Amino acid sequence: MTLVERAIEKLRRSAEQAQQPPARPLGSLVVEPQPPADENGTTPAPERRIVVNREVLRDAGYLPETAVDRRFADHYRQIKRPLISQALASPEPLPGSPRLIMMASALPGDGKTFTSINLALSMARERDVSVVLVDADTPKPHVSRIFGVQDEPGLLDALGDPAMDIESLVLPTDVRGLSILPAGRTHDGATELLASVRMSAVVTRLISRNPRRIVLFDSPPLLVSSESRALSAVAGQVVLVVRSGATPRQAVLDALEQVAERPVSLVLNQGRVSITGNYYGYGSYGAYGDASTGDAGE
Numbered sequence: 001m002t003l004v005e006r007a008i009e010k011l012r013r014s015a016e017q018a019q020q021p022p023a024r025p026l027g028s029l030v031v032e033p034q035p036p037a038d039e040n041g042t043t044p045a046p047e048r049r050i051v052v053n054r055e056v057l058r059d060a061g062y063l064p065e066t067a068v069d070r071r072f073a074d075h076y077r078q079i080k081r082p083l084i085s086q087a088l089a090s091p092e093p094l095p096g097s098p099r100l101i102m103m104a105s106a107l108p109g110d111g112k113t114f115t116s117i118n119l120a121l122s123m124a125r126e127r128d129v130s131v132v133l134v135d136a137d138t139p140k141p142h143v144s145r146i147f148g149v150q151d152e153p154g155l156l157d158a159l160g161d162p163a164m165d166i167e168s169l170v171l172p173t174d175v176r177g178l179s180i181l182p183a184g185r186t187h188d189g190a191t192e193l194l195a196s197v198r199m200s201a202v203v204t205r206l207i208s209r210n211p212r213r214i215v216l217f218d219s220p221p222l223l224v225s226s227e228s229r230a231l232s233a234v235a236g237q238v239v240l241v242v243r244s245g246a247t248p249r250q251a252v253l254d255a256l257e258q259v260a261e262r263p264v265s266l267v268l269n270q271g272r273v274s275i276t277g278n279y280y281g282y283g284s285y286g287a288y289g290d291a292s293t294g295d296a297g298e
Contacts, residue, residue, distance in 0.1 A: 049171060052175055079122075105222065105243075113218055124177035129213075132179045132214075133178065134206075158202055162198060167206075203215070232262060
């Protein structure tokens with residue numbers, strides 16, 4: 001093992017030890033009262049939706065402090081704009097569509113889940129766009145735990161059961177335009193499921209319903225999992241989150257090599273923003289942005 005490989009492994013272990021699930025869910029699944037029967041006597045199923053507790057999210061470090069809300073929102077507008085433009089330029093519902101965006105990192109602790117949540121919230125503010133945030137980090141389903149749906153059926157269940165409609169597992173939230181798809185129940189063959197033909201059918205279904213729906217996959221770190229490489233095969237865009245001053249340069253290069261066949265956008269997390277606002281600068285890998293407010297671990 002080379003010196004660089006040992007350094008990466010040490011960072012990975014440290015980040016995993018530091019990551020603790022939230023003491024309480026930062027969102028909660030609620031069931032609305034059952035609506036009355038229609039004229040045919042059919043009673044619709046009660047609506048289920050996730051209530052997002054923004055103050056608890058903020059306290060846990062997944063949203064910025066109120067004092068920097070406006071600056072933070074401006075940063076995410078610059079991050080999302082090229083992603084949305086590319087996504088809507090090719091609305092065809094096929095695997096590899098730019099409406100399927102993989103949120104990636106080289107290593108644990110780079111701030112990928114923090115970026116995924118805030119990018120999804122920012123995109124959901126668009127008047128003509130809806131967003132599904134998919135918890136595809138099947139080894140460590142942070143998004144599912146954060147929003148209190150870790151016990152709900154989700155992506156892995158739909159992949160394992162061809163008769164299951166993925167749309168029935170997408171949970172709306174009380175944030176207009178934002179829905180969550182949980183990771184689902186743990187499966188030993190998660191990598192094979194994500195690499196299957198069924199996965200192609202599932203992602204096609206997700207983007208077939210609405211030509212202006214964007215799907216964000218919160219994926220496992222590229223250098224420590226095989227699941228993320230399977231996900232990259234169906235994604236049309238990749239956002240690689242790099243933690244300023246922490247992610248080793250070689251780790252970034254190795255991660256970029258794994259997704260070299262896709263358009264890649266780099267997001268610098270916890271970076272310092274200059275007075276002139278010039279916080280782009282990663283070469284020629286696509287669109288760039290900066291999420292300079294802190295992150296909550298993964």
